[in-house]
Amino acid sequence: MVNKRKIFDITPPSPKIVKAAKESLPKKSSGARKKFRFKKPIFMTAGVLLVGVLCFIFIKPQAEIEIWPVKETMELTTQFSPVGELMTQTQLTSQDFAATGKAVKAEKAEGVVRIYNNYSLPQTLVQNTRLWCFEGDTLKEFKTKEKVVIPSQAQLDVPVAASSAGAEYNIGPCTFSIPGLKGSPRYTSVYGKSSLPMSGGIKTEATVVNQEDLHKAERVITEKALADSKSALKNFISPEDYVLLEDAIEANVIEAKPLAGVGQAVDNFTFQAKAEAKALVFKKVESVDFAKAYVQSKITRGKELVAGSLVLSYTLKSVDLVKREMVLDLRISAVVYSAFNETLVKEDVKNFGMNDVVSALNKFPEISRAQVRIWPFWSRIVPDDISRIKIKLRLD
16 A cells, blocks of 8 residues: 655745745834943942942951161171181193393304325324315315224215304315325325315304393292192182182292203293192181171170171181191171060051051160051051061061
């Protein structure tokens, strides 16, 4: 059996029908909208007033009183023997100095002469045997530098040097005679010849190091080395942790030497020195703790030390670096203030007006001046509950 069901197609209404329906609806009154807008500021004002009333009722006033107590400065002096620590630094210092000495720089020309022996017997030439050579009409004399023996009918190269210093002996190749053989048959049979020029002859004025230069340099470099070693020691020691007194430093020169000798031909020379500085130091915290305890023992009842007000200065009376012992005169400057009872202050000023608080605090000799702040702003009376009164100590 076939089930026949009806099917309905639902379609949206036409635009004309929708427009006609809207026009047939009743319009809202503009007067009602304006009336609502007029009431809105009233509601807001009422809300603000309500919040203000609630704050006034439920927010409890609080007061803060800044108090500057009476202060005074104490000046004390005592002896102090700290635990010393030995510290050491070594410093090598060098400096260049100008040479001021004057000297004639003289060197002899040197070379090689070949000696010919055409005689029937060997020929011995002792050291410093003279050899003559004529350069034009000028006689140039050279001498053998060592003893030699020239066999008969032989020749031998012999090192020679000029008899005098000077550039004029830097001669070219020459033939040499031996004046010591003059008058004997050997004179014409034994002679010499050079094949290369002589060289090295010089005679000029030069700057040299003299003894006075070394003395002056040593004085300067010694003083500088001592200062450098002290400076190195000071830089090594932390001023935040340790106290180093100038009189507790001991410095000594370990070594001092020039890098040039007397008579050395130089324009400048170097002098160097090594110095060692050592000192007995002590920890700063040790002296601060000692000073605090000493001040506490000297201040009267009702006084308190202002934190950070200690100023210490030291004078060294004695020091022994070997035993690591030192005695100092310790000068202490400290600021103390008069303490007051916070509870009594709070009890005296509660329920007072701002202007009356300052008058009430005048009866406390420990207080120099005060300043009051009350919160919230509409309150003008210090709370009667002292737990809502805050005392702020001002030590500036």
